[in-house]
Amino acid sequence: MPTVSVDRDALLGSLGKEFSEQKFDELCFSFGLEIDDVVVENEGGKEVVQYKVEVAANRYDLLCFEGIRRALLIYLGKLDIPRYTSLKPSETLRLIVKPTIKEVRPFAVAAVLRGIRFTKPIYDSFIDLQDKLHHNIGRKRSLVAIGTHDLDTIQGPFIYEGRKPQDIKFRPLNQTKEFTAVELMELYSTDSHLKPYLPIIRDKLVYPLITDRNGVVLSMPPIINGEHSKISLNTKNIFIESTATSLHRAKIVLDTIVTMFSEHCQQIEAVEVEYDQGEVVLYPELKYWTMEVSVKDACRDIGISISREEMRTLLQRMCIPSTISSDPDKIMVEIPPTRHDILHAQDVYEDVAIAYGYNNVKPTFPSASTIGQQFPLNKLSDQLRHHVAQAGFTEAATFVLCSRDDMGEKLRKTDKEPNLVHVSNPKTLEFQVCRNLLLPGLLKTLAANKKMPLPLQLFEVADIVVKEPKQDVGARNERHLCAVNYNKTPGFEVIHGLLDRVMQLLEIPWEGHGLPSGSGYHIRGAEHASFLPGRCAEIVARGKVVGHLGVLHPDVILAFELHLPCAALEINIEPFL
Amino acid sequence: MAADLSEHLLHYLDEHESFNSLNLAEELGEDHQRIVGAIKSLQSLGNVIEAEQESGKQWELTEEGKEVVEHGSHEARVFHAIPPQGIPQQKLLKEVPNSKIGFSKAMSLGWVKLEKGGGESMVVRKTESIVDDVAEALRNVLNLQVDAVSNQQKQELKKRKLLQEVVVKMYQVKKGQDFTCTVRKQETELTAEMISSGSWKTLNLKPYNFNALGAPLTKGHLHPLMKVRAEFRQIFLEMGFTEMPTNNYVESSFWNFDTLFQPQQHPSRDAQDTFFVSDPEEAGEIPEEYMERVKTVHSHGAYGSLGYQCPWSEGEARKNVLRTHTTAVSARMLYALAKNVRTPSILGCSTNLPCICF
Structure with missing residues (x-):
């Protein structure tokens, strides 16, 4: 969620005298903004309070002070929704896009802000907005980059092309001499601010470049602008260019900049962009489009009941003007170029709800009557959990991700191809694979609780993950029950007793004496790497092996940083559904 | 013996109405502490006696x-050491x-005298025999x-640090409410024999100390997070929701993001915000x-968007x-439900713990 720094006094002052800090807080909350932080700075002896306001990531119109103030004033009904237009002057500037750039960064848009009045705060805000757009919708300049230039220092038409790095030479921003593009790559490789953007074009055959009719370099997007055309507080006319790999996003970026700062200048002027096929497009687009919205549907989806007029008033407050249609249920909303976040009628409904106030919507029960149903595996798991706890074991909840060793070496398992799901970008070694056993998690829990009184009896009923080619994603979960007994003596009989109890609850009879094998359960001695030889058994229920129990091998005990004997049990409970 | 002593005290009380523990100890020739012990055990029987604590002074040997009682006073030893x-x-x-002290004392008592002559001082007896008063007094x-x-x-011996006065806690004892002459032992618990023999009827039970905790029980526990989860499940089930199967931690980006209209360039699909699976890397069937x-x-947009x-x-x-x-599961469920459209009057919910636990 992006945060925008706004000067408190400037903002509250614009909103009106009645806005105390607390009222402002409430206003923000109902509108959908959040004050993340308050920073007090000392600027030239005066105390300046900055609010860090958090805005939704898809609200490009709220990424600067001007946008927030405007939106809030309209929300309060103190300002009319402005209409944004661009003027096509008799002598329109042209930006020519050469085919040489097509493979690298094909799209460009441009516009002019004529007669801008900069003060320091406005200037800062202008720079800041570009940064925010670069970071968010521009995806760190990789999708969109912006360059703003003092129009009075350059002359159109402008050329946007791809040029070989060694053929690019200019004086970049804040430098005193000229550099070739190759040298710049070198120079900025140690600049923490610009270094992240170098890979976007570094290995390309040609680099993007914008020049004016006299060969003055405006910028080498997305890295750096030229020093020649840089804007200052004295700049009166601004040429904005934006290059991109996504035309759609570039248009949004351009629209956002011009609409936000139109209040500080006399006029938004259009610029022609010419592509190689001779097609000429006028920018900024500043498109207004209409959508038909059903009042009934909006009310139903939100859960309120309001009239068509009320809805229009609410939408007006959200910068969405509307007209009535002949159908009494419908209104025609007009989406302005500041609201590129609106994609569907649902987005309009959302704005109705925000203006109505989420807290004013009454919670209700669904009118449809249904009968609840448990997922059978969860029902079984919960039943088992209760009974195992009643038997005196304490439940643990351990991590699903663990290290490869936890599932292999530490358990004395030496499978060359273990059935494990691997994570490709683990944060640390501790989270390399998904567990395919619950046991290591419980052993780690024991190790963290060595100070507790003995015996330590833990259990867990949870999922493990294994690869499964038959599943559409290639893996599946399996619900296991695992229990450990950690004491001065291993307590095989305790764990065995638990197994017997669980089987009794599952109504699986013991095949000990006489009962034909295949209908109940029995345990038989088995060798398993993690257990002490002769002290391990596999559990066979209804003819299939469902798990193991036994005394853990001392190597395993030591590997998990434990030092007392431990008996463990782990079974798959899914066959018992 | 202790019981005897207690009974003895009771009899004494019976005759004398009250006594002071210190005096009684002297009278009976018993160690005071034993008397106190007997008093305390009588107290534990209930209201048999009433004992009030008092402070008194007592003479005691240092x-x-x-040592003097055993070996004789320093001066006597000096005396006896002279041939x-x-x-x-x-x-x-x-x-x-301790001959220095002993010598000067013996001198002042007139038991020995010093004879000087021939370079060396000699100590000789002055009297034939002595009576070791000090030792006797201490005895x-x-x-x-x-x-x-x-x-x-006594004061003199106190000065010589052979005797000291100590503050002694003593008890003033008199008959209590339930005074009786016999010491009856209290039973701690009701037993099976008492019930079958009927002896419980005349039982004198030791009172319980209600001011202490009971015995800790061996018990198992459910995990607090799981308990919370169980509550949520309960609430949803009571409202009529059907629980969705969420037992698959590995999911394709398709169901996890794309079907939920999460754009492919969204930061949440970055390598640092999501765990990608390297094996199995890709989903097969979609x-x-x-x-x-x-x-x-x-x-391009569709369905009004x-x-x-x-x-x-x-590929993404x-x-x-x-x-x-778990909304990924919701997406799968909605797709499955939509395929069997009749009257989808189903409320689906999932209360699985998120699989990425950090």
Whole structure:
């Protein structure tokens, strides 16, 4: 969620005298903004309070002070929704896009802000907005980059092309001499601010470049602008260019900049962009489009009941003007170029709800009557959990991700191809694979609780993950029950007793004496790497092996940083559904 | 013996109505502490006696005093150490412990005298025999015959640090409410024999101490997070929801993101915000026709939406991730339900713990 720094006094002052800090807080909350932080700075002896306001990531119109103030004033009904237009002057500037750039960064848009009045705060805000757009919708300049230039220092038409790095030479921003593009790559490789953007074009055959009719370099997007055309507080006319790999996003970026700062200048002027096929497009687009919205549907989806007029008033407050249609249920909303976040009628409904106030919507029960149903595996798991706890074991909840060793070496398992799901970008070694056993998690829990009184009896009923080619994603979960007994003596009989109890609850009879094998359960001695030889058994229920129990091998005990004997049990409970 | 003593005390009380523990100890020739012990055990029987604590003073021997009783006073030892012919003073001082004190005392008592002559001082007896008063006095105190020693003597011995006065807690004891002459032992618990024999009827039970905790029980526990989860499940079930199967942690990006209209360039699909699975890396089966529709909505828009106006990659959708939300399951469920459209009056919910636990 992006945060925008706004000067408190400037903002509250614009909103009106009645806005105390607390009222402002409430206003923000109902509108959908959040004050993340308050920073007090000392600027030239005066105390300046900055609010860090958090805005939704898809609200490009709220990424600067001007946008927030405007939106809030309209929300309060103190300002009319402005209409944004661009003027096509008799002598329109042209930006020519050469085919040489097509493979690298094909799209460009441009516009002019004529007669801008900069003060320091406005200037800062202008720079800041570009940064925010670069970071968010521009995806760190990789999708969109912006360059703003003092129009009075350059002359159109402008050329946007791809040029070989060694053929690019200019004086970049804040430098005193000229550099070739190759040298710049070198120079900025140690600049923490610009270094992240170098890979976007570094290995390309040609680099993007914008020049004016006299060969003055405006910028080498997305890295750096030229020093020649840089804007200052004295700049009166601004040429904005934006290059991109996504035309759609570039248009949004351009629209956002011009609409936000139109209040500080006399006029938004259009610029022609010419592509190689001779097609000429006028920018900024500043498109207004209409959508038909059903009042009934909006009310139903939100859960309120309001009239068509009320809805229009609410939408007006959200910068969405509307007209009535002949159908009494419908209104025609007009989406302005500041609201590129609106994609569907649902987005309009959302704005109705925000203006109505989420807290004013009454919670209700669904009118449809249904009968609840448990997922059978969860029902079984919960039943088992209760009974195992009643038997005196304490439940643990351990991590699903663990290290490869936890599932292999530490358990004395030496499978060359273990059935494990691997994570490709683990944060640390501790989270390399998904567990395919619950046991290591419980052993780690024991190790963290060595100070507790003995015996330590833990259990867990949870999922493990294994690869499964038959599943559409290639893996599946399996619900296991695992229990450990950690004491001065291993307590095989305790764990065995638990197994017997669980089987009794599952109504699986013991095949000990006489009962034909295949209908109940029995345990038989088995060798398993993690257990002490002769002290391990596999559990066979209804003819299939469902798990193991036994005394853990001392190597395993030591590997998990434990030092007392431990008996463990782990079974798959899914066959018992 | 202790029981006897207690009974003895009861009998004494019966005759005398009350007594002071210290005095009684002296009278009976018993160690005071034993009397106190007996009083305490009588107290535990209930209201048999009433005992009030008081402070009093008592004469007691110091360590040194005890030593004197055993070996005799320092001066007496000096005296007895002198052979008939006398003994050089130096030798005396060396051989006899505490001889300095003893010597000066013996001198003042007139038991010995110093004879100087021939270079060496000799100590000789002056009288034939002596009576070791000091030792005797101390012995009297030890045997609780304190009054046999005069006050003056006591003070003197106190000065010599052979005797000391100590503050002693003593008890003033008198008959209690339930006074009886016999000591009856209290039973701690009701037993099976008492019930069958009927002896419980005349039972005198030791009172319980209700001011202490009971015995800790051996018990198992459910995990607090699981308990919370169980509560949520309960609430949803009671409202009529059907629980969805969420037992698959590995999910394709398709179901986890794309079907939920999460754009493919969204930061939450970055390597640092989602766990990608390297093995198995890609999902195999994805419903073809549905995928086409999802692709259209993302890239060009459909069903009333403008879409993201961005190319949509199937390869990106096939990438497996560790599920980031159970809404992915909701997506699968809705798709399955939509295929069997009758009257979908089903409320679906999932209360699985998120699989990415940090």
